[in-house]
Amino acid sequence: xxxxxxxxxxxxxxxxxxxxxxxxxxxxxxxxxxxxxxxxxxxxxxxxxxxxxxxxxxxxxxxxxxxxxxxxxxxxxxxxxxxxxxxxxxxxxxxxxxxxxxxxxxxxxxxxxx
Amino acid sequence: xxxxxxxxxxxxxxxxxxxxxxxxxxxxxxxxxxxxxxxxxxxxxxxxxxxxxxxxxxxxxxxxxxxxxxxxxxxxxxxxxxxxxxxxxxxxxxxxxxxxxxxxxxxxxxxxxxxxxxxxxxxxxxxxxxxxxxxxxxxxxxxxxxxxxxxxxxxxxxxxxxxxxxxxxxxxxxxxxxxxxxxxxxxxxxxxxxxxxxxxxxxxxxxxxxxxxxxxxxxxxxxxxxxxxxxxxxxxxxxxxxxxxxxxxxxxxxxxxxxxxxxxxxxxxxxxxxxxxxxxxxxxxxxxxxxxxxxxxxxxxxxxxxxxxxxxxxxxxxxxxxxxxxxxxxxxxxxxxxxxxxxxxxxxxxxxxxxxxxxxxxxxxxxxxxxxxxxxxxxxxxxxxxxxxxxxxxxxxxxxxxxxxxxxxxxxxxxxxxxxxxxxxxxxxxxxxxxxxxxxxxxxxxxxxxxxxxxxxxxxxxxxxxxxxxxxxxxxxxxxxxxxxxxxxxxxxxxxxxxxxxxxxxxxxxxxxxxxxxxxxxxxxxxxxxxxxxxxxxxxxxxxxxxxxxxxxxxxxxxxxxxxxxxxxxxxxxxxxxxxxxxxxxxxxxxxxxxxxxxxxxxxxxxxxxxxxxxxxxxxxxxxxxxxxxxxxxxxxxxxxxxxxxxxxxxxxxxxxxxxxxxxxxxxxxxxxxxxxxxxxxxxxxxxxxxxxxxxxxxxxxxxxxxxxxxxxxxxxxxxxxxxxxxxxxxxxxxxxxxxxxxxxxxxxxxxxxxxxxxxxxxxxxxxxxxxxxxxxxxxxxxxxxxxxxxxxxxxxxxxxxxxxxxxxxxxxxxxxxxxxxxxxxxxxxxxxxxxxxxxxxxxxxxxxxxxxxxxxxxxxxxxxxxxxxxxxxxxxxxxx
Numbered sequence: 001x002x003x004x005x006x007x008x009x010x011x012x013x014x015x016x017x018x019x020x021x022x023x024x025x026x027x028x029x030x031x032x033x034x035x036x037x038x039x040x041x042x043x044x045x046x047x048x049x050x051x052x053x054x055x056x057x058x059x060x061x062x063x064x065x066x067x068x069x070x071x072x073x074x075x076x077x078x079x080x081x082x083x084x085x086x087x088x089x090x091x092x093x094x095x096x097x098x099x100x101x102x103x104x105x106x107x108x109x110x111x112x113x114x
Numbered sequence: 115x116x117x118x119x120x121x122x123x124x125x126x127x128x129x130x131x132x133x134x135x136x137x138x139x140x141x142x143x144x145x146x147x148x149x150x151x152x153x154x155x156x157x158x159x160x161x162x163x164x165x166x167x168x169x170x171x172x173x174x175x176x177x178x179x180x181x182x183x184x185x186x187x188x189x190x191x192x193x194x195x196x197x198x199x200x201x202x203x204x205x206x207x208x209x210x211x212x213x214x215x216x217x218x219x220x221x222x223x224x225x226x227x228x229x230x231x232x233x234x235x236x237x238x239x240x241x242x243x244x245x246x247x248x249x250x251x252x253x254x255x256x257x258x259x260x261x262x263x264x265x266x267x268x269x270x271x272x273x274x275x276x277x278x279x280x281x282x283x284x285x286x287x288x289x290x291x292x293x294x295x296x297x298x299x300x301x302x303x304x305x306x307x308x309x310x311x312x313x314x315x316x317x318x319x320x321x322x323x324x325x326x327x328x329x330x331x332x333x334x335x336x337x338x339x340x341x342x343x344x345x346x347x348x349x350x351x352x353x354x355x356x357x358x359x360x361x362x363x364x365x366x367x368x369x370x371x372x373x374x375x376x377x378x379x380x381x382x383x384x385x386x387x388x389x390x391x392x393x394x395x396x397x398x399x400x401x402x403x404x405x406x407x408x409x410x411x412x413x414x415x416x417x418x419x420x421x422x423x424x425x426x427x428x429x430x431x432x433x434x435x436x437x438x439x440x441x442x443x444x445x446x447x448x449x450x451x452x453x454x455x456x457x458x459x460x461x462x463x464x465x466x467x468x469x470x471x472x473x474x475x476x477x478x479x480x481x482x483x484x485x486x487x488x489x490x491x492x493x494x495x496x497x498x499x500x501x502x503x504x505x506x507x508x509x510x511x512x513x514x515x516x517x518x519x520x521x522x523x524x525x526x527x528x529x530x531x532x533x534x535x536x537x538x539x540x541x542x543x544x545x546x547x548x549x550x551x552x553x554x555x556x557x558x559x560x561x562x563x564x565x566x567x568x569x570x571x572x573x574x575x576x577x578x579x580x581x582x583x584x585x586x587x588x589x590x591x592x593x594x595x596x597x598x599x600x601x602x603x604x605x606x607x608x609x610x611x612x613x614x615x616x617x618x619x620x621x622x623x624x625x626x627x628x629x630x631x632x633x634x635x636x637x638x639x640x641x642x643x644x645x646x647x648x649x650x651x652x653x654x655x656x657x658x659x660x661x662x663x664x665x666x667x668x669x670x671x672x673x674x675x676x677x678x679x680x681x682x683x684x685x686x687x688x689x690x691x692x693x694x695x696x697x698x699x700x701x702x703x704x705x706x707x708x709x710x711x712x713x714x715x716x717x718x719x720x721x722x723x724x725x726x727x728x729x730x731x732x733x734x735x736x737x738x739x740x741x742x743x744x745x746x747x748x749x750x751x752x753x754x755x756x757x758x759x760x761x762x763x764x765x766x767x768x769x770x771x772x773x774x775x776x777x778x779x780x781x782x783x784x785x786x787x788x789x790x791x792x793x794x795x796x797x798x799x800x801x802x803x804x805x806x807x808x809x810x811x812x813x814x815x816x817x818x819x820x821x822x823x824x825x826x827x828x829x830x831x832x833x834x835x836x837x838x839x840x841x842x843x844x845x846x847x848x849x850x851x852x853x854x855x856x857x858x859x860x861x862x863x864x865x866x867x868x869x870x871x872x873x874x875x876x877x878x879x880x881x882x883x884x885x886x887x888x889x890x891x892x893x894x895x896x897x898x899x900x901x902x903x904x905x906x907x908x909x910x911x912x913x914x915x916x917x918x919x920x921x922x923x924x925x926x927x928x929x930x931x932x933x934x935x936x937x938x939x940x941x942x943x944x945x946x947x948x949x950x951x952x953x954x955x956x957x958x959x960x961x962x963x964x965x966x967x968x969x970x971x972x973x974x975x976x977x978x979x980x981x982x983x984x985x986x987x988x989x990x991x992x993x994x995x
Contacts, residue, residue, distance in 0.1 A: 029144075047168050051173075066133075073140060
């Protein structure tokens with residue numbers, strides 16, 4: 001199975017970082033939060049969520065610890081590290097530049113396609 | 115960035131967390147719970163969650179793969195698999211490793227040579243501050259590039275550049291010290307150095323101490339420092355040697371220390387000769403000996419060699435040669451021309467730079483050929499493995515994973531090749547380091563050191579990439595699916611594949627061509643040098659140093675006469691003679707002969723090589739003499755006589771014969787009785803200087819005595835008898851070898867021989883490898899085309915046609931390779947023209963011989979597979995495929 005068929009890898013990373021910016025969360029929480037905030041457009045498959053979480057952890061952008069969830073279940077919680085926070089800011093900047101650029105191209109007058 | 119790396123490293127050290135399963139399970143349960151909460155039945159919620167989640171195993175694997183340690187896991191797999199597949203293809207692996215070992219071994223050995231001679235600093239303190247001082251324009255042998263004791267004192271008093279100046283006595287003959295007191299005397303070689311020699315160079319003795327300043331006084335007790343090698347061989351490395359005395363020339367010589375192993379005087383300053391001990395040299399003693407010492411200076415901090423040279427240019431002409439004597443203009447000032455300061459390393463090894471670079475380039479080419487060959491082999495092997503790769507690709511291996519696998523395999527090959535190569539290099543280096551008679555500086559210091567090993571690692575890495583990358587890109591680059599479908603030995607290869615292999619073979623032939631042409635030119639130059647008319651006949655002549663008894667004047671002349679008579683009666687001896695100096699041995703010049711009353715311009719008369727000889731010497735040497743030889747009747751009571759060489763005679767008497775005229779020599783009027791051929795006195799390749807021959811019996815002060823014997827018997831047979839006779843006449847005669855005169859010639863030409871032989875060896879290797887390459891490609895294509903050939907033969911092609919076809923293809927490849935190679939050779943030959951002697955860089959003989967050689971070899975390499983192809987049984991070929 002090819003990794004992350006639903007989202008570009010780098011995009012998923014930034015979504016996770018952004019979601020964690022509000023506070024620590026466990027894996028399922030992150031997935032459902034992304035789904036919810038994106039009004040069900042973005043569905044994060046578990047097959048890509050956990051590799052991404054681990055990758056980010058190995059990079060030192062997020063840290064994990066075991067704790068109890070709302071309904072008192074044992075769950076592994078992820079939180080942003082200071083480095084991760086900095087990284088998030090730069091990733092957002094980059095994304096905004098990129099999407100603005102893409103919008104400009106896409107908003108070009110129709111005649112250009114002729 | 116650094117933070118990230120550190121974090122990763124931290125995880126690398128830690129074990130992989132095994133809480134993944136638990137985490138995934140928690141995820142599932144959260145999911146199920148939320149589905150139940152939204153109104154699903156528990157079973158349905160479980161089912162939906164399962165579907166949503168997908169493969170638990172895949173999630174597990176993919177998460178695990180993120181761990182930094184995973185890379186090593188894959189590497190391990192690749193290594194194991196690579197080893198297995200190499201084991202399966204043993205023949206290929208062995209050939210590949212051997213070829214690689216050849217290429218890498220040669221490269222390490224030559225790099226060690228380059229490193230030892232050119233790159234590694236001399237074992238001095240701050241060696242870049244040490245300079246060699248000599249005249250900017252050298253003329254007239256060693257006397258023309260050395261200085262007197264007074265000049266040394268002047269330099270010390272007047273210079274502003276040096277924190278210390280030292281030097282050594284430049285005219286020590288080999289075997290100039292006689293070890294006595296222990297049976298038959300033996301000889302060792304000692305060099306006199308100024309007492310501050312080691313201090314200025316910054317060398318610390320391994321044992322004992324340096325010389326003290328007062329040990330350079332005229333009648334100071336005799337002391338010596340031993341060379342490390344002499345201490346090891348002669349004294350078994352006795353740790354208590356300091357303070358002991360040995361008996362030299364029947365006088366005690368106290369050992370004050372042992373030189374470090376890193377500093378070998380002979381290897382550094384007089385390549386190809388052995389120096390056993392250093393002794394302090396007395397400037398006072400040599401004050402009236404003329405130019406005798408070399409100058410070595412240590413620059414003050416911040417002074418550059420250029421600044422020192424600028425100073426030397428104006429300073430040296432102000433030196434006195436000898437303050438006691440005048441040089442005709444009232445003073446002996448101004449004998450010296452402008453001086454120049456050369457960094458010591460440049461002085462020792464500078465003139466070898468070009469030769470070493472050529473050698474380096476040659477061995478680099480070998481490595482290139484090796485890489486090309488291996489690429490070829492790998493391509494051939496990979497083509498037969500294309501199915502394997504297609505299957506792996508179909509099973510989900512990514513392209514990068516396959517390339518990684520192939521590179522791991524070539525890295526494995528290169529690892530084993532390098533190991534073997536280091537072994538090979540060690541053998542070569544050991545052998546080279548023991549070529550004591552080769553006159554290359556620092557050769558005995560040759561070893562594989564850390565720098566060389568680093569170079570090796572770099573080299574191995576580069577070769578892996580060079581020969582591994584292209585085939586792996588090529589193999590994995592094509593459409594693997596289509597390969598899976600139809601690639602098998604049954605079909606012919608794709609055109610592009612074949613083109614690549616052909617290009618590789620052509621470049622191999624071209625490289626080999628360049629190597630062979632260069633080697634050919636160097637060998638031809640070497641043969642030319644061997645053919646040089648030396649002015650005497652070194653073959654069938656041999657020499658031995660004669661120890662002289664303590665007698666003077668007539669008694670000594672009688673000793674000579676008696677000795678020559680005794681030796682000439684030895685059976686097999688044709689003629690004998692004695693000279694105090696032999697050509698291509700020592701380097702000694704005197705002031706030139708001149709015609710009385712003629713005023714010569716400065717620089718017109720040349721420093722002159724002097725030979726003080728007995729009757730019979732000139733004939734024994736096989737020199738061509740006009741006029742008469744010196745006779746025993748030329749003695750202290752008769753007229754002084756001299757024999758000039760053609761060059762001196764021609765200058766002094768340009769309009770007539772010199773014979774019977776008188777010339778002035780060293781203040782005496784002497785009659786010219788003969789003119790003799792010019793000899794190559796110091797260098798086989800340089801032209802001759804002025805030379806004169808004076809009778810040993812007219813009190814000119816001979817310096818030692820070399821007995822020359824001409825005989826058809828080999829020197830080794832004759833030697834013991836001659837030595838026996840010498841010992842009978844003088845029991846003090848030490849045990850010495852009767853050395854063929856050819857040895858002196860060989861010593862003089864040894865650097866040229868060394869380089870020519872090495873480059874030729876590389877060319878041979880290159881040819882062999884190219885041959886292997888051609889064979890490999892043709893043989894492989896025959897195997898691949900077995901079916902095609904079978905069909906052709908079934909359709910009526912005769913065996914001859916098949917044979918001709920394949921040989922034709924071989925020749926085609928070779929022809930292109932030779933054309934490319936010949937063009938490259940022209941360029942390369944121009945760049946080595948300075949190393950050639952009597953040979954044009956465009957030498958047609960060398961070029962055509964190379965052409966023929968390559969064609970013949972290519973034909974042979976192509977013939978074997980071609981014959982195999984022509985023997986194919988069409989029925990069998992068609993059926994089995």
